[in-house]
Each structure stands twice: as C-alpha cells, then as structure tokens.
Amino acid sequence: xxxxxxxxxxxxxxxxxxxxxxxxxxxxxxxxxxxxxxxxxxxxxxxxxxxxxxxxxxxxxxxxxxxxxxxxxxxxxxxxxxxxxxxxxxxxxxxxxxxxxxxxxxxxxxxxxxxxxxxxxxxxxxxxxxxxxxxxxxxxxxxxxxxxxxxxxxxxxxxxxxxxxxxxxxxxxxxxxxxxxxxxxxxxxxxxxxxxxxxxxxxxxxxxxxxxxxxxxxxxxxxxxxxxxxxxxxxxxxxxxxxxxxxxxxxxxxxxxxxxxxxxxxxxxxxxxxxxxx
Amino acid sequence: xxxxxxxxxxxxxxxxxxxxxxxxxxxxxxxxxxxxxxxxxxxxxxxxxxxxxxxxxxxxxxxxxxxxxxxxxxxxxxxxxxxxxxxxxxxxxxxxxxxxxxxxxxxxxxxxxxxxxxxxxxxxxxxxxxxxxxxxxxxxxxxxxxxxxxxxxxxxxxxxxxxxxxxxxxxxxxxxxxxxxxxxxxxxxxxxxxxxxxxxxxxxxxxxxxxxxxxxxxxxxxxxxxxxxxxxxxxxxxxxxxxxxxxxxxxxxxxxxxxxxxxxxxxx
Numbered sequence: 001x002x003x004x005x006x007x008x009x010x011x012x013x014x015x016x017x018x019x020x021x022x023x024x025x026x027x028x029x030x031x032x033x034x035x036x037x038x039x040x041x042x043x044x045x046x047x048x049x050x051x052x053x054x055x056x057x058x059x060x061x062x063x064x065x066x067x068x069x070x071x072x073x074x075x076x077x078x079x080x081x082x083x084x085x086x087x088x089x090x091x092x093x094x095x096x097x098x099x100x101x102x103x104x105x106x107x108x109x110x111x112x113x114x115x116x117x118x119x120x121x122x123x124x125x126x127x128x129x130x131x132x133x134x135x136x137x138x139x140x141x142x143x144x145x146x147x148x149x150x151x152x153x154x155x156x157x158x159x160x161x162x163x164x165x166x167x168x169x170x171x172x173x174x175x176x177x178x179x180x181x182x183x184x185x186x187x188x189x190x191x192x193x194x195x196x197x198x199x200x201x202x203x204x205x206x207x208x209x210x211x212x213x214x215x216x217x218x219x220x221x222x223x224x225x226x227x228x229x230x231x232x233x234x235x236x237x238x239x240x241x242x243x244x245x246x247x248x249x250x251x252x253x254x255x256x257x258x259x260x261x262x263x264x265x266x267x268x269x270x271x272x273x274x275x276x277x278x
Numbered sequence: 279x280x281x282x283x284x285x286x287x288x289x290x291x292x293x294x295x296x297x298x299x300x301x302x303x304x305x306x307x308x309x310x311x312x313x314x315x316x317x318x319x320x321x322x323x324x325x326x327x328x329x330x331x332x333x334x335x336x337x338x339x340x341x342x343x344x345x346x347x348x349x350x351x352x353x354x355x356x357x358x359x360x361x362x363x364x365x366x367x368x369x370x371x372x373x374x375x376x377x378x379x380x381x382x383x384x385x386x387x388x389x390x391x392x393x394x395x396x397x398x399x400x401x402x403x404x405x406x407x408x409x410x411x412x413x414x415x416x417x418x419x420x421x422x423x424x425x426x427x428x429x430x431x432x433x434x435x436x437x438x439x440x441x442x443x444x445x446x447x448x449x450x451x452x453x454x455x456x457x458x459x460x461x462x463x464x465x466x467x468x469x470x471x472x473x474x475x476x477x478x479x480x481x482x483x484x485x486x487x488x489x490x491x492x493x494x495x496x497x498x499x500x501x502x503x504x505x506x507x508x509x510x511x512x513x514x515x516x517x518x519x520x521x522x523x524x525x526x527x528x529x530x531x532x533x534x535x536x537x538x539x540x541x542x543x544x545x546x
Contacts, residue, residue, distance in 0.1 A: 045458060048458060048461050055466060055470070060473075063478050066481075066488070067478060067480075067483075068483075189316070190315050193315060193316040194315050197316075197323045197324065201323065201324060202323065205331050206331075215334055216334070
C-alpha cells in the first residue's frame with residue numbers, strides 16, 4: 001500500500017456514505033460557526049452583557065450630571081457633558097470587548113472545553129479571527145446601545161462619523177485581542193483579574209476618558225501620550241466634538257499598528273499552542 | 279489483635295457553640311485573604327482610580343462643600359462604596375457559591391443554630407467590608423489630609439452600614455439560584471443605590487425632588503454619617519441616620535434569621 005496515500009480519502013466509499021468535507025484556503029463555515037458561538041455566548045445572557053454595562057454607564061453619567069449641577073463651563077471647547085459622553089461610551093465598549101474574549105477563552109481553558117475549538121479543522125488564523133470578531137461585535141453593540149440611550153439624555157452631535165466608526169471598531173478589536181492575550185496567558189481567574197485591575201482599568205481610566213489631558217501635570221501629559229488608550233479615546237471623541245487633544249494622524253497610525261502587532265502575536269500563540277495545548 | 283481505639287466522646291457545648299461560631303464567622307475573611315488580589319487589591323485600585331478621575335474631572339467644578347475640599351468630600355464616598363460593595367458581595371457570593379457547588383451542606387450539617395449561622399454570615403461579610411474600607415481609607419490618606427476625624431461617629435456609621443449591607447447580601451445570595459440572578463441584583467439594585475447616594479457629589483446642588491428621593495436611600499445615611507465622622511461635613515440629619523440604620527439592621531436581621539431557620543431556597 002502506498003504510505004503516502006491520505007487516510008482521509010478512501011479509494012472507494014459506498015453510495016450515500018458521508019465523504020470528508022473539502023475545505024478551500026479558508027474554512028469559512030468553521031470560522032462562521034466559531035464567530036456565531038462567540039456572539040451567541042454573550043447574547044444568551046444579554047442582561048449581564050449588554051444591559052448591565054448600559055446601566056453602569058448611565059449611572060456614571062448621572063454622577064457627573066448631578067455633581068456638576070448647573071455649572072456650564074466647558075472642556076475642549078464644548079460643554080462638559082458633550083465632552084464626557086464619548087469617553088463613557090468608549091470606556092464601556094473596551095471593557096466589554098475585553099471581557100468577551102478573555103472570559104470565553106479562560107473559562108474554556110479552566111473547564112477543559114477549549115479542546116472543542118482546538119480540535120476542529122480551524123487554522124490559527126481562523127481561531128484568531130473568530131474570537132476577535134466576537135469581541136468586536138460585543139464592543140460595538142454595547143457602544144451603539146449606550147450611545148442610543150445617551151442621546152436621549154444629553155445632546156450628542158456627530159462631527160465626523162467615519163472617525164467615530166473607525167475608532168470604535170479599532171478600539172474594540174484592540175481590546176478583544178488584549179483579552180485573548182490575557183486569557184491565553186492566565187492560568188487562573190486570579191491572573192485575569194490582576195490583568196483587568198492593574199493594566200486595563202488604569203489605562204482606560206487614566207487616558208483622558210473623563211477629563212482633558214490638558215489638565216494633567218506636564219510629566220503625566222507625556223505619559224498619557226504614550227498610552228494607546230489615549231489615542232483611541234481622543235480620536236473617538238474628535239469624531240463627536242471636532243476637537244482633539246493629540247494628533248489625529250498619529251492616533252490612526254497607533255491604532256492600526258497596535259492592532260496588527262497584537263493580531264500577529266495572537267496568531268503565533270495559537271499556532272504554537274502556548275498554554276493551550278499540552 | 280490491636281485494641282479498638284476508644285470512641286471519642288461527643289463535644290459538649292453550652293447555649294452557644296462558640297468554637298463553631300468563630301470558625302464560621304472567620305470563613306469569609308479567610309477566603310478573602312486567600313484571594314486578596316481579586317478581593318482586596320481590586321477594589322483598592324478601582325477606588326484610587328475613582329479618586330483620581332473624579333478629582334481631575336470635577337475638582338474645581340463642585341459647589342456647596344463649605345470649608346472642606348472636594349478630595350476630602352470624596353474620600354468618604356469611596357470608603358463607603360468599598361464597604362458596601364464588599365460586604366454585600368461577600369455575603370451573597372459566599373452563600374450562592376456554596377449552594378451552586380453543593381457545599382452548603384457543610385454549613386447546614388455543622389452543629390450551628392440558625393441564630394449562630396445568621397450572626398456568623400453577618401459578622402464575616404461585614405468585617406470583610408470594613409477591612410476593604412480601611413484599606414481604601416489608608417491609601418486615600420496618602421493623597422488627602424483629614425484634619426479632625428471623629429472616630430466614634432465614623433466607626434458607628436461604618437459598622438452599622440456594613441452590617442446592613444451584609445444582611446442584604448445574605449438575602450440576595452439566599453434568593454438567587456444562578457449567577458445571573460446575583461449579578462442582576464448587583465447591577466440593578468446595589469449599584470444604583472450606591473451611585474445615587476451622594477457618594478461622589480454633594481446633594482445640595484440637586485433639585486428639591488432629587489434631594490428628597492436620595493434621602494429615602496439608606497446608603498445616603500451611611501455616606502453622610504461616615505463623611506461627618508471623617509470631615510465634620512454632612513448634608514442630612516445624623517439623628518435620622520442613627521435611627522434609620524440600626525432599625526434597618528434589626529429588621530433585616532430578624533428576616534434573615536427567619537430565612538435561615540426555615541431553610542428558604544436552601545433546604546429541599
């Protein structure tokens with residue numbers, strides 16, 4: 001018998017018997033299934049994954065509205081509420097994009113059902129895309145819902161919708177990829193909690209989400225310019241109010257470079273099976 | 279043949295099983311200390327973030343604080359938020375986790391009376407809340423000076439508040455059947471009550487209706503009392519707070535004792 005013959009292609013198969021499915025360069029059906037699994041996973045508990053972030057964000061907005069009261073001074077050339085709203089939307093988007101991929105992968109790892117995504121004929125590229133797009137979807141959905149609810153409360157104009165869209169998508173994707181990185185690295189929920197508490201939350205909170213970085217002392221201002229989270233919130237906010245603290249071109253370049261770099265890294269980790277395969 | 283070991287005599291205890299009660303009450307604290315990254319450092323970092331963010335965003339925009347600064351005003355809100363959140367979550371998660379994993383039998387089978395279990399859960403969760411509050415306060419003192427705190431007043435309101443929230447957490451954990459239920463209570467009840475309590479802003483600037491509504495929120499009295507203890511500044515009546523919070527604690531305690539005695543949603 002020819003040892004090079006593929007065992008998956010028998011010389012003869014009886015009529016009606018299932019044959020091995022042939023995949024082209026991309027296993028589209030597998031990719032779509034993984035993506036839909038990721039979306040259905042959060043959609044099933046939409047109260048926790050969409051409604052809860054919406055309520056939390058509106059409560060943050062309420063705190064600021066109540067704290068400032070009737071004071072009307074401005075930040076970045078617009079009223080403080082108009083300045084704040086994009087920041088809140090961005091914060092909730094990135095938190096949810098991160099939570100989606102990180103919880104999905106880490107729970108699967110800990111419960112052992114990660115093999116269900118490692119065994120099917122999915123290439124590292126398809127795995128990366130399936131998980132990342134799932135997180136991207138949740139980020140955008142939460143962002144869109146929050147934006148819709150906020151327009152009922154504070155007047156939100158849109159100055160450059162394409163900037164809004166680009167930065168919303170780029171930020172959600174970036175945090176989805178970071179979530180995957182965190183969950184692939186983590187071995188216990190503690191580890192992931194540490195990443196969330198000590199990396200993601202500080203970067204998100206201190207990046208000018210709630211205040212113009214013009215208010216920071218000089219040293220911190222430089223630090224803020226090194227924070228990729230600063231560029232995503234700054235560009236996103238520019239799309240709404242038409243004013244940016246930093247350079248818009250640099251922002252777009254940073255977002256694309258960060259996303260591309262992380263995507264390649266995750267692809268490599270999946271290909272090697274780092275902390276996923278024995 | 280070896281002689282059979284003598285059968286140990288059953289332990290006798292008096293009216294109160296003190297060893298059991300202490301063991302039971304210290305359980306949640308041990309669990310917290312074991313996962314300190316998640317349960318102590320997490321709240322510490324997020325509260326320090328709140329301090330920085332609210333200060334940078336609102337520092338010079340808030341009116342009606344009299345002689346104290348916004349930082350001093352804010353510290354009380356952060357401390358109370360940490361106490362309330364951790365006391366509530368600790369009690370709720372402790373019970374729900376045991377229920378989901380089937381370990382609740384370990385506590386039900388131990389020779390503990392319903393009263394001892396009620397006290398144990400309450401003290402355990404309340405002390406975790408107070409520990410978190412202390413850590414947040416200690417860290418805040420690095421950034422904010424508090425010239426003349428009134429310690430007895432502070433302790434009274436912090437401790438009563440922690441007990442009220444711990445009892446609330448026991449009810450939530452007993453009632454919940456899945457993690458969904460517990461997180462729904464946290465998001466749709468606990469978070470609004472904490473955020474809309476004057477934790478982070480003075481209620482003096484609100485419209486009349488808002489002010490009245492906030493005064494129906496028990497968390498407001500905890501915040502106001504703790505703030506009076508820390509800074510001397512308060513917006514509501516401390517007497518009302520000193521009456522409302524202990525009575526709430528008593529009512530909730532009686533209710534929780536009844537739930538635990540009847541085995542509501544815990545025993546088949």
